Amino acid sequence: MILYAIRMHKPDFPGRATLGSRWRFCHVLLPAERRSEALKARKPDSEVTGAGASHQASGPGARAQGVYRALRRAIIEQALRPGMKLPEDAIGENLGVSRTLVREALGRLAVEGLVELKPNRGASVAYPTLEEARDVFDVRRGLERLVAEILSANLTKAQAAALEAHVQLEEAALGRNGAESIRLAGEFHIKLAEMTGNALLLRYVQEVSSRCSLILAIYGRPHSSECAVSEHRQIIKALLAGDAAQASQLMDHHLQAVAARALLAPRQERDIRELLTPYALSEGLAST
Amino acid sequence: MILYAIRMHKPDFPGRATLGSRWRFCHVLLPAERRSEALKARKPDSEVTGAGASHQASGPGARAQGVYRALRRAIIEQALRPGMKLPEDAIGENLGVSRTLVREALGRLAVEGLVELKPNRGASVAYPTLEEARDVFDVRRGLERLVAEILSANLTKAQAAALEAHVQLEEAALGRNGAESIRLAGEFHIKLAEMTGNALLLRYVQEVSSRCSLILAIYGRPHSSECAVSEHRQIIKALLAGDAAQASQLMDHHLQAVAARALLAPRQERDIRELLTPYALSEGLAST
DNA sequence: CATCTTTGTATCGCATGCAATATTGATGCG
DNA sequence: CGCATCAATATTGCATGCGATACAAAGATG
Helix, strand or coil: CCHHHHCCCCCCCHHHCCCCHHHHCCCCCCCCCCHHHHHHCCHHHCCCCCCCCCCCCCCCCHHHHHHHHHHHHHHHCCCCCCCCEECHHHHHHHHCCCHHHHHHHHHHHHHCCCEEEECCCEEEECCCCHHHHHHHHHHHHHHHHHHHHHHHHCCCHHHHHHHHHHHHHHHHCCCCCHHHHHHHHHHHHHHHHHHCCCHHHHHHHHHHHHHHHHHHHHHCCCCCCCCCHHHHHHHHHHHHHCCHHHHHHHHHHHHHHHHHHHHCCCCCCCCHHHHHHHHHHHCCCCCC | CHHHHCCCCCCCCHHHCCCCHHHHCCCCCCCCCCHHHHHHCCHHHCCCCCCCCCCCCCCCCHHHHHHHHHHHHHHHCCCCCCCCEECHHHHHHHHCCCHHHHHHHHHHHHHCCCEEEECCCEEEECCCCHHHHHHHHHHHHHHHHHHHHHHHHCCCHHHHHHHHHHHHHHHHCCCCCHHHHHHHHHHHHHHHHHHCCCHHHHHHHHHHHHHHHHHHHHHCCCCCCCCCHHHHHHHHHHHHHCCHHHHHHHHHHHHHHHHHHHHCCCCCCCCHHHHHHHHHHHCCCCCC
């Protein structure tokens, strides 16, 4: 409870949310401890790696990576909502690292378009405009069409089976768990990109996928069961048949459908910011 | 000449080149001064911006950006050859900034694939393998096909004229200046990407273009006049005609031709590393 | 009462210091 | 003479400190 005393000068009012209160107790990377304690506690890990941490190696650079991944996940899963401020030291305290590492992570996330980084004003979770959203979806279509083309030439039976298994997972989670369903649908596309064996392509697809998550968080309607399972199945079939044109076409339509469901029907209660902008402009007030 | 005394413990022999000697006098960002002097000298700039620096704003974050751009240019123009080591403090001294900023720049370049970043072993100019090279070209084709598609829908006359003017520049530089010719050919594609108005697409195209430069530096033959001018003209024509399929197809073929010219004929004197690898392996020696 | 200053405070930008790790060169040994 | 061991050095990884900047509330001024 002493933790509350660390940075409580501002009351953290909801309109301009920042890291504080609740977030302080959300342990994405480390349980909420003071940095110094966390740093002391880091030594004992030395040789026993593999016990506590599940999949992040503990070499040098691993902590920077950890911060990056933690923030990334937090943003994608909307623990950190779009527009939220991301002060370096608050994050550092929560994650048990110094501002340097946080800064590095924020820089990378900024490059990927997940956070905005204004000079001398700090970082905040990106709040893409509708146009940016469309741009992202366009690029995504282009990339995934390429994925489809590449895979249609040489998808193995084993790979097809793996995909089919994944789709069954999606099917299972369909009505039951909304968040899970969305995550699985996204992973399907990542899996496809992985199978191309093209590292760069994979990176780009991952990047646009994250950004799509962010975009759907802002503009997406709550109940659109994102990627229809049947569409995924059709794509697998076309890939296995080796029909590049067909697969590419299906992928294109599929993603266009996703975009349409999400973007063409901007829900009314998007956010105060977007809603107020026209009024602000008409009054000659700077809104951004 | 005192400069030589700063870091001359190593003789900087050519086989494993690092930053030193000649590079010390190559002023990409700042004339070769000691960091501390450069830092003192930074104050006087305060209000008179626009006189000395041409296009890089001098606000906060501008120096980090400067380091990034300087390194990027140096790599693309092959002042820094693939495989070359990039020690943080040497660069910092040359550019008049601290390791922190250099580190940040190297991080970004690593994300973009222009430098390799091994933990505890520092950064070096990336040395893409043939497979990575093929991956990059594949992705590039995918992206630029998308560019062609988008533009074919709505290329204005003015834009077409600008492109045509650019191609004339290319034509002029054709036989005369090899390096210039290559640079212009690359810029044509960047210009196209810009005209889509899609910022993400532009970023990606820029990224793959830089990587292509690096790749051509390693695997490209010296005298391939990269992008045939006529091919560029054909593309413009198809775009203006609004024929998406045709434009996309032309772009695809064009890039495939570039890749083929570059990659399918790996020149013999690629580098010691690649050349020695088979020997090393056949002798049971670890090569990487 | 509204607007301009002022001062305080939370940040950021960046340099630097210290510990950890790799690498080089030297020394001893087979 | 080749190879392993070890010390010296170079270089990274990361934390932290200091100055600069922007925002906010309080105060001053019309």
